[in-house]
Amino acid sequence: MVVLERDADLFSRARAISTDEEVLRIWQRLGLAERLKQDMLAERPVDFVDARGRPFITASPVPRGHGHPPQMFIYQPALEQVLRDGAARYPDVEVRLGHECLHLRQDPDGVELTVTGPDTAAPNHLRASYVIAADGGSSRTRTQLGIGYQGRTYEDRWVVIDTKMLQPWPHHDRLRFHCDPVRPAVDCPTPLGHHRWEFPVLPGEDEQDLTTDEAVYRLVARYGVTRDSVKVLRATVYSHHVRTAARWCTGRVFLAGDAAHAMPPWIGQGMAAGVRDAANLCWKLHAVLRGQLPPAALDSYEAERTARQGDHQAGRVRRRNHHRPTPHRQRGTHPAPATPGPRARLQPAPAVLHWIPHARYTTGLLAPQRHRARGRQIPQPFVTDPHGHHRRLDDVLAGRWLLLHARTATPQSPWDRACVPSLTIAPPGTAPARTPSPTTTASCWTGWTVTTRPPSPFAPTATSTARHPKAPPCPRPPGFAATALPATTTA
């Protein structure tokens, strides 16, 4: 696998500042989640405050059961360094920095790329079976393939300020949405001693002037922040886009990340959605290249990922008390245009904040058998393995196709013929039933028998085709023509 990156070094500008439990679950598969978490901030409450700094909604993100904190704050350059170092562990992954793809041409057997690099004057050529174009919102590949990027760009522009903390100030460690009708602001702690502010550019303001240190200190002064509190690292003005590529795949070329979709940063899902794209696509490409999946299975990438475009609708705040919510409060997730006016009744209200919606595939590479649980992602409880080790479930699944039984394993001939091992999980305090294959005792969340898709280092977190114990036998493994399923998948 060859990765081409135009920039010679890491992009020093932090853009993403937060990520979610599902993304951490994907990075767990790469063996990097715990290392990445060392550089992250977790479990910060979210305050929506009025123009005088009084909170009227305080919410704590609630986990969806992926085995990681629901929301983590990141410092993107540090995170990218860990991911890049992580890629270096794979001898068959070659990262070529300072290499730009100028052009690509497809034929029935592969894709030819024209590439410039730092050491060669003339472009050279690379041949690949498949190409993932994750070349950003202004993707040259997308343009070259003639694929539209439909949607809109908001007129409002926002100045995004990253700072290094020198000394703390009140509330510096909370994510605060300042719902000031005159100038709303996002005010967010980021790890490794950083802090982020985001402000809209007001009509008549000069964008260049607004990004000077003087202007930045004027903007943050109202929150008690001075030159003694922070050093300004950079201030950049951004537009917000809501756009989706008209197609995510043409022949052997797939769009991923911002090349396929763009969304406003409010709830921190742009990068997260790109990580999910890669997770969805890479295990399938791997299986196709090994002849374990038919190429047609790759069609499920766009079908499944566009079905999850609800990603950007994440982050709903639900009040827990019984006051009738005002319309302003109901719109609390979108602080800028929905800021409560000064006359709004303001009272702190504890709220439940679901940072991301439940993953649910309604279409794609799914078993034909219909069931309420089909296409849902299985949660990731901590389990106790046969050696008595307390582990996250995905670490026990270890990137294999598995039949996961709750309490009792029943023979499943298509899967047994494909040599798929089975695993039994049981609720705490109960012994698992004897199974034909290696067993694991686990604290269990449900009584379903679940078949999981094959997770790989780049694969999605397990998505289920589930069946009730009394239902007929499991259908054939979805999409697979071959009898032998991959025992373990690697990058």
Ligand SMILES: Cc1cc2nc3c(=O)[nH]c(=O)nc-3n(C[C@H](O)[C@H](O)[C@H](O)COP(=O)(O)OP(=O)(O)OC[C@H]3O[C@@H](n4cnc5c(N)ncnc54)[C@H](O)[C@@H]3O)c2cc1C
């Ligand atoms: C202010 C702001 C805040 C944000 N906050 C969050 C957040 O909190 N959480 C979150 O999840 N998301 C957030 N996002 C969104 C997130 O930053 C983007 O969705 C994400 O960076 C997109 O990643 P990408 O790899 O698809 O594209 P990019 O980050 O644009 O990367 C594309 C890469 O491709 C390279 N490239 C381009 N063309 C070529 C070529 N021809 N050949 C070789 N290489 C090429 C570029 O050099 C670049 O490195 C935020 C965005 C902004 C602007």
